[in-house]
Amino acid sequence: MFLAIRELLFAKTKYILIGLIMVLTASLIFIISGLAQGLSSDNASAIQDLQADALIIEEEAEGEIGNSFIPADEREKMIEAQGGNNNASTLAIRMMNTTINDADQQIDIALFATERNGILMPDVAEGMFPQKADEVLADATLKQEGVRLGDQLQVEENTSYTVTGFTADQRYSHTPVVFISNDELEQFNAVAVQGEANTDGSYEVITKETALNGIPSYSQEQASLNMMIIFLYVIAAFVLAVFFYVMTLQKREQFGVLKALGAKSMYLIRGLIGQVILLSLISISIAVVVTFGIGALFPADMPFTLELETMLQPAIIIIVVSTIGAIVSLYQVIQIDPIEAIEGAAY
Amino acid sequence: MTLILDHITKAYTDGPNEFKALDNASLEVKAGEFIAIVGPSGSGKSTMLSIAGALLSPTSGKVLLDGENIAGLSSKEVTKRRLDKIGFVFQAAHLVPYLKVKDQLNIIQVLAKKGKKHGNDLLAHFGLKHRMNNFPNELSGGERQRVAIARALMNDPQLILADEPTASLDSKRGQEVVKLLADEIKNRNKAGIMVTHDERVLSFADHIVTIRDGKIE
Structure with missing residues (x-):
């Protein structure tokens, strides 16, 4: 690294410029990752964080919870088959419009109906656990719509619920989830099971992953964002590959001299790879700071989740693809002949 | 004898023809001796220097450096011989553009993985101490x-090879540089070979060898 570091310092401008491109690309990768993460939770955190390992749905539903309809009188039999209420709960999901305390404004919510004391009821973050049939636990993002503890949520003509508590991170299909008791429902969508699920064949067992992909628009949303991220990885690799390729071509004569003086190809290659990794590391570190800065400017209700752990994976991928990009130049370095240092000797 | 080139031939194929850059050339240089190789362009003097410097391997013949035939060694071994036993002075100096003067010398130690850096003493000896933190473009x-x-002397080599050392200098500077080279070779008891066009510096050499069409005259 003796040569590599001194060259970076000497040719500052070139390396700062290429570093800037890397910072921008890495920032974009982090921001889109944050957006993908945020949209994913916004769309499905209620399913991702569901206190269950598997879901039993109708076979005809083809993996989509919303298409599965099981009559309410099957409930007891099915719960019993899974070992009782400590192992399984039913789940019914309905997308509804609601108004708060008879105001005019309509809000979209997702009603999750389940057994009041069943395994699916999330923990209370604020307020009290619902006790009566018309008391409900609501996702805390409803507070942004002006909902307070004790407020009435009017759904349909003559049904209204009282919010007694808020819970965290329960969103479904980009709307806040409200947990209600399932006492009066005629049908439900699925039975959620902790541990191994047993079925007699007329039902299908799906994982939470499958259930996620069955949420309308979930996989399309994630796929398009992931495609952008993959393209950015490829762009980062190409930009660095071309830059270091041209740099290596420019340094041809100099590499010839160094080889004539006794430098091994391996030494020069280590320097090159070292430069790529150093450049990527510094660019990524700056990009992390930039991304957190930009993230702080986003409005609070924007679905954007940024955590250092989730940035680690893209960071490692950027370093790996950058290094792969540099491999194009390695061949150049290897095939430079030290004879090029002597004018007129190479034929 | 530090260097013996023994019946060296270097042949290249040029389409159907074979072209001999060096034809059965022999040369001996002993420690403390400074030889100048002259000859017209394309005569084979650069090829001779490259073979002596282990940058090129001959088609036939032996290259004995310090008693060892380096003509048949692997490229890895040859690189090591260059690092340990040969010092080069290239045309137009060929310094590394992004290294300060002191690091131009230290790089040799870094490559040789030797800890002690005696670059400063050499720079002082050559009157360059005040320039040690300058880059080549400032010299x-x-x-x-x-x-x-100074860089060529850094690894304390047995053989010093100079390729047109005066090519980018005016005649006064050229003479100074070659005199310095000749003095160092004498005082440090090295074997030296210089390829040159410049007749004004030939007086510093102990022997002058003329090459024409790949043959030593």
Whole structure:
């Protein structure tokens, strides 16, 4: 690294410029990752964080919870088959419009109906656990719509619920989830099971992953964002590959001299790879700071989740693809002949 | 004898023809001896220097450096011989553009993985101490060539090879540089070979060897 570091310092401008491109690309990768993460939770955190390992749905539903309809009188039999209420709960999901305390404004919510004391009821973050049939636990993002503890949520003509508590991170299909008791429902969508699920064949067992992909628009949303991220990885690799390729071509004569003086190809290659990794590391570190800065400017209700752990994976991928990009130049370095240092000797 | 080139032939194929850059050339250089190789362009003098410097392997013949035939060694071994036993002074100095003068010398130690850096003593000896933190583009042509000579001495080689050391210098600076090179070779008891066009510096050499069409005359 003796040569590599001194060259970076000497040719500052070139390396700062290429570093800037890397910072921008890495920032974009982090921001889109944050957006993908945020949209994913916004769309499905209620399913991702569901206190269950598997879901039993109708076979005809083809993996989509919303298409599965099981009559309410099957409930007891099915719960019993899974070992009782400590192992399984039913789940019914309905997308509804609601108004708060008879105001005019309509809000979209997702009603999750389940057994009041069943395994699916999330923990209370604020307020009290619902006790009566018309008391409900609501996702805390409803507070942004002006909902307070004790407020009435009017759904349909003559049904209204009282919010007694808020819970965290329960969103479904980009709307806040409200947990209600399932006492009066005629049908439900699925039975959620902790541990191994047993079925007699007329039902299908799906994982939470499958259930996620069955949420309308979930996989399309994630796929398009992931495609952008993959393209950015490829762009980062190409930009660095071309830059270091041209740099290596420019340094041809100099590499010839160094080889004539006794430098091994391996030494020069280590320097090159070292430069790529150093450049990527510094660019990524700056990009992390930039991304957190930009993230702080986003409005609070924007679905954007940024955590250092989730940035680690893209960071490692950027370093790996950058290094792969540099491999194009390695061949150049290897095939430079030290004879090029002597004018007129190479034929 | 430090260097013996024994019946060296270097042949290249040029389409159907074979072209001999060196034809059965022999040369001996002993420690403390400074030889100048002259000849017209394309005569084979650069090829001779490259073979002596282990940058090129001959088609036939032996290259004995310090008693060892380096003509048949692997490229890895050859690189090591260059690092340990040969010092080069290139045309136009060929310094590394992004290294300060002191690092131009230290790089040799880094490559040789030797801990002790005696670059400063050499720079002082060559009157370059005040320039040690300058980059090559801040030096004059004569200073650059002096740094190149100091670099060639850095690994304490047995053989010093100079390729047109005066090519980018005016005649006064050229003479100074070659005199310095000749003095160092004498005082340090090295074997030296210089390829040159410049007749004004031939007086510093112990012997002058003329090559024409790949043959030594």
